[in-house]
Amino acid sequence: MTYYIKADSFFYPYEECRGGYLAVTDGVFGDWTAQVPADAEILDYTGYSIAPGLVDTHIHGFGGADVMDNSVEAIETISAGLPSTGVTSYLPTTLTSTFEILNEVCEKVAQAKHAKGAKIQGLYFEGPYFTEEFKGAQNPAYMGDPSIEQFETWQASAQGLISKIAIAPERNGVSEFVRHVTDQGIVVALGHSNATFSQAQDAVYAGASVWVHAYNGMRGLNHREPGMVGAVYDIPNTYAELICDGHHVNPKACEILIKQKSHDHVALITDCMRAGGMPEGDYMLGDFPVIVENGTARLKDNTASLAGSILKLYQGLKNVADWGIASRVEAVRMASLIPAISCKIDDKCGQIKSGRDADFIVLTKDLDLVATYIDGQKVYQV
Template identity: 55%
Template sequence: MTYYIHAKKFFLPNTTENGGYLEVTDDAKFGQFLPEDQKPEGKIVDYSDKFIAPGLVDTHIHGLCGHDVMDNDFDKLNEMSEGLLKAGVTSWLPTTLTASHDQLREICSMIGDNASKATGAKIQGIHFEGPFYTEKHKGAQNPKYMRDPDVDEFKDWQEAAHGMITKISIAPERKGAVEFTSAVASDKVAVALGHSDATFEQAKACVEAGATGFTHTYNGMSGLNHRLPGMVGAALSMHLVDDELICDGYHVNPFAARVVIEKKGAEHVALITDCMRAGLMPEGDYVLGELPVVVENGTARLKDETHNLAGSILLLKDAIKNVVDWNVATAEQAVEMASYTAAKSSCILDKCGIIKEGRDADFIVLDDDMTLSETYLDGVSRYQA
């Protein structure tokens, strides 16, 4: 049955509206938006003290609820999709780690064959984080599998995934990176740059070949020096690229996050979590890929001598609240970065990321302090805080 949402504020693609009525049609799509003075006939669901935003889109997430994409188990992947509703996420990209060709191919097949069966947040594609990375900035990725980009290898994965790989991150200094980018980047596949010690010139060459993003900006990349701008300098200074940002307060200092958001604008910053299997789980010992990790005091770190950050336990609902609480973004910008820009940066904006007539009625209800109150999927309330 068609109904209308009445709320204090609506985050729409081109405007943020105070008050009004958003139609949800009987086929679970968004209908028309009516202003406050045009109250419609029919059922009205009242959120007059709350905000309505598009369902959040997590385009860089490895695990949740004790599970990891690399477990290669669809039942576990589906538990992650259900858990993501608690994070305000209604669409996501299961994200792989650096691994052998065959292991990655098996995971591509598993997701490609089953993605449409997910009962929670919708699997809109796959994000390949690696394996074409550089050892110096390996982070929590396993260096024994790192190698030069190979177009034929990518095509084999993409075939196994039934075309679902929509984003792949590579290190620009690897041999053949420019040629790989030129061959793979398209309106259906985003090439991002990360886990890299590349010079500014190497990063720029990949952007000119078609790369459109930077993977978790600042983290795992050559830093900004006034004479050697490096990867961070490229991420900040190149116009049309989208920069991922982990806003948990540990990966990036809030003032460094402000620099990216102010320089690039919300249209070119994608809030991500990089969450690993300990998301929504208690502190303790975990594994990321093949590497032992300890989760305590809000972070996940490798148990080796480096104690590198090993992904995060961040939920996207907390990332949007954090940037507002830190005074580095408005509520409108926070929502845009975690929905529209995230989807755009990963070539899935045609499926999610905005409230628009005819789109699936996936949306969230926020308190005015940006705390998640409720998550709707296909017009049905699926999670209440």
């Protein structure tokens, strides 16, 4: 069955096509066209814009559920809730924990791989190979040096679903580990780290290519030691995750990062925890109590320390456009195609393209979310 979407504009990676129609056949995108057959079925979104479904490559939970709940039901809850944020593809993200618990989580995510809602495009291990100085809301009791043997066990339990892992560059054995997993096509991210510029550079030379929530959880820039932030700025052909909720990073710092990296190397993420889409109050992030209020999630015993976010990804997209640091097209791209490219899943999601799954969102002129479609079917409406 074929229908045609009519809208004021359509967001392609590097242009916003004005007017016309976009074909969808059996849940798959067709071509954009200026004219349609007289008897064509029309999905009329006059007054609105159509953008690709958003891709969140760093997200721990949503709707009261967390990946570390270690249950199929939790993953199903997250997948079902994410279309309300404009997200149609994502990487469920773990926290630092014991080897055994992480192994069980791998099994549960693999079992929930085809949950209804936003599509699971891989599994992201945020830890446990971090260092304590910039632990954030990660438990240092479970941190250690990277182990190829551990990783292989987790990957077997995940049925090959682990597609991204974050580590601290100063840990022992990093280069060997990075080379081993990147040879398997796994993306290595660097963060929660007190590494020097040189240590970060060595990890990139070994194959690491992503920076975990840039600025947060890493050694800052200093004129005598450029540190992790200096490495984020300076090392080319790497991708910086960025949380644009206005709390994790000052908008001016976001702008500086984008100037250093370019819009094509900054991937908007949420780092959202279970309180996303939920009322303010008390929650847990891994082992730690969290208080959610005034738009932030903070560790309860240290209210200066952020503990993930409650950001919805379409809001991050809207923020960078409203802050004047990205055009509409750039903002959409930073929340869809660039995250997908950074995690090597751009063959599955991240853009409107003929032959791809018809995962798309409907936006107002102000970039507010109106509706979300997956495989050409509406799954969420405001």
